[in-house]
Amino acid sequence: MLYGMPPSRRILIAAFALVAAHRLRAQTIDDSIPSGANFDTAQFRLWTPHTNDKLRAVLVLVPGSNGDGRNMAQDTVWQAYASKNKLAIVACRFTDKKHDQGYIEDYVNVSHGSGQALLDAINHFAARSGHGEIASIPLLLWGMSAGGQFDYEMAVWKPQRVAAFIVNKGGIYYTALTPRETRAIPAMLFIGGKDLEQRIHTITGLFALNRRGGALWTLAEEPGVGHVVGKSRDVSMLFFEDVLAARLSPDGTLKSLGEANGLVGDFKTHDFGPPPTGKGVPNYPSVWLVTERVAKAWKDMMLAP
Numbered sequence: 001m002l003y004g005m006p007p008s009r010r011i012l013i014a015a016f017a018l019v020a021a022h023r024l025r026a027q028t029i030d031d032s033i034p035s036g037a038n039f040d041t042a043q044f045r046l047w048t049p050h051t052n053d054k055l056r057a058v059l060v061l062v063p064g065s066n067g068d069g070r071n072m073a074q075d076t077v078w079q080a081y082a083s084k085n086k087l088a089i090v091a092c093r094f095t096d097k098k099h100d101q102g103y104i105e106d107y108v109n110v111s112h113g114s115g116q117a118l119l120d121a122i123n124h125f126a127a128r129s130g131h132g133e134i135a136s137i138p139l140l141l142w143g144m145s146a147g148g149q150f151d152y153e154m155a156v157w158k159p160q161r162v163a164a165f166i167v168n169k170g171g172i173y174y175t176a177l178t179p180r181e182t183r184a185i186p187a188m189l190f191i192g193g194k195d196l197e198q199r200i201h202t203i204t205g206l207f208a209l210n211r212r213g214g215a216l217w218t219l220a221e222e223p224g225v226g227h228v229v230g231k232s233r234d235v236s237m238l239f240f241e242d243v244l245a246a247r248l249s250p251d252g253t254l255k256s257l258g259e260a261n262g263l264v265g266d267f268k269t270h271d272f273g274p275p276p277t278g279k280g281v282p283n284y285p286s287v288w289l290v291t292e293r294v295a296k297a298w299k300d301m302m303l304a305p
Helices: 005-026 070-074 077-083 114-129 146-157 197-212 230-248 292-302
Strands: 028-035 041-048 057-062 088-096 139-141 162-169 186-190 217-222 262-265 286-289
Touching: 005 262, 028 070, 041 070, 041 077, 041 114, 041 162, 057 077, 057 146, 070 077, 070 088, 077 088, 077 230, 088 114, 088 162, 088 230, 114 146, 114 197, 139 146, 146 262, 162 230, 186 197, 186 230, 197 217, 197 286, 217 230, 262 292
Parallel strands: 057 088, 057 139, 139 162, 162 186, 186 217
Antiparallel strands: 028 041, 041 088, 217 286, 262 286
């Protein structure tokens, strides 16, 4: 039937068909940003699942210190998770310019340029992928070590863009008390029971300070684990799913949550339930848990041998 149409009409229909087929396929796209004020290298890889539907959020994966995390976009576990939840994956590589304190990553201080590099790459991906919504949909930030430090500072710098974030056994942070908007973002902060004491004390202190200010955050310890991912990825996946269900409106905007929208856990006894009122509130920080499913996963990890 196309042959009975004017040539211009046939070309237009063929073009639409090519665009639809392109969007249907899973795709991988690379991008890089020139060296900036607080970073030497900024390279990124996008992966999108097989779907013509609009994507719901961007899952940002950031590796440890000066690492190349772009291969995480090819991780079949993350890809299956992204397909199930209609997420784009953006996996990152950041490196510092040479300096004499290599254990303090300058690129983690995202407001000095590296955060904008990430947002610029995301905008480039939106223009190149056929998924223009990538430029504006919320971010789910997952990182290990310095990657979690980057997540934390990104949530400080651009809280309106972040649906949830992970801090994972990192050591150096640039912000102590975060803005109120950041404290309203659900987060999980993981520590390893066998990690360096400095890292444990730093993350625990950040959690206590911000939780005192009403942060909707969870402190989670993996008792027998050192400076490795451990079970944190599995728990984070449940956490991200349940946060998106609670926060994402049909129009793609983020809803605000409060203490009463979740459960409260006791870090010492591992019990959890509705937020307490009046007498019986412990004089040490409790944790905020978005759903019972996440609370059970948190408790199971805390009690693991």
